[in-house]
Amino acid sequence: MIDTTSVTAEVGGVRILDSPDLGVVPGQVVAVVGPSGSGKSTLLRILTGVQVPTSGSVTIDGVELTRLSVGARAAFRRDRLGVVFQDPELLDELSVAENAALPIVLAGRPRREALALAREQLARVGLASLVDGSPQTLSRGEAMRVAVARALVAGPRAVIADEPTASLDRTNALTIARLLVDNARAAGAATVIASHDPEVVALCDDVIDLRSEARVTRS
Numbered sequence: 001m002i003d004t005t006s007v008t009a010e011v012g013g014v015r016i017l018d019s020p021d022l023g024v025v026p027g028q029v030v031a032v033v034g035p036s037g038s039g040k041s042t043l044l045r046i047l048t049g050v051q052v053p054t055s056g057s058v059t060i061d062g063v064e065l066t067r068l069s070v071g072a073r074a075a076f077r078r079d080r081l082g083v084v085f086q087d088p089e090l091l092d093e094l095s096v097a098e099n100a101a102l103p104i105v106l107a108g109r110p111r112r113e114a115l116a117l118a119r120e121q122l123a124r125v126g127l128a129s130l131v132d133g134s135p136q137t138l139s140r141g142e143a144m145r146v147a148v149a150r151a152l153v154a155g156p157r158a159v160i161a162d163e164p165t166a167s168l169d170r171t172n173a174l175t176i177a178r179l180l181v182d183n184a185r186a187a188g189a190a191t192v193i194a195s196h197d198p199e200v201v202a203l204c205d206d207v208i209d210l211r212s213e214a215r216v217t218r219s
């Protein structure tokens, strides 16, 4: 579902990423680990199509991302990927449900239908009672759960999360990580999570270490 071959990234002639090859199947969760500066965010930006690798190929859901135009990559990201970052980046002028509905509203779903799907997804992340509230009143953990609901609302084939638990306390961090793992299992989404957190990494099926370029397989 998510496959990379010989992906590298260079900035100003300096190699900032030389990634081990990834092969993430539906329902599988792979952790990307490595010290600060090892290229985790660079690899994840390449997987979301925001950044083009200097060399190598990235295929997600049968589509070779590096061959697409900028606009086609943006549409691919919107329609087929769920993306979560460390910062929830909710829009304060929208309600919680409207935030979670945003990707499918932008994709052209009728508003009422989009809001119904967003409410279902928010219930799955335990926020049914907060759907009509403002994001401004949410705790950090709740805001991250809205970001997860927004990432999952379109039923993405692949989910990419860059340190989604980094700004959270232990309980909330594990809640968010479990939501992503549970979604992978239930929806068959191929999932990649960059994390520094050993407890989060322990929930994943497989680990890509960018420092050692070693792939540690658990079975």
Ligand SMILES: Nc1ncnc2c1ncn2[C@@H]1O[C@H](COP(=O)(O)OP(=O)(O)OP(=O)(O)O)[C@@H](O)[C@H]1O
Pocket: 011, 016, 034, 035, 036, 037, 038, 039, 040, 041, 042, 043
């Ligand atoms: N646009 C850029 N221009 C110059 N250097 C960059 C650029 N983007 C990334 N880098 C460098 O590439 C390296 C990898 O950065 P990246 O953000 O991918 O690391 P990371 O593993 O995500 O780190 P962290 O754990 O701190 O988030 C770093 O040394 C960074 O400074």
Ligand SMILES: [Mg+2]
Pocket: 040, 041, 042, 162
């Ligand atoms: Mg990073």
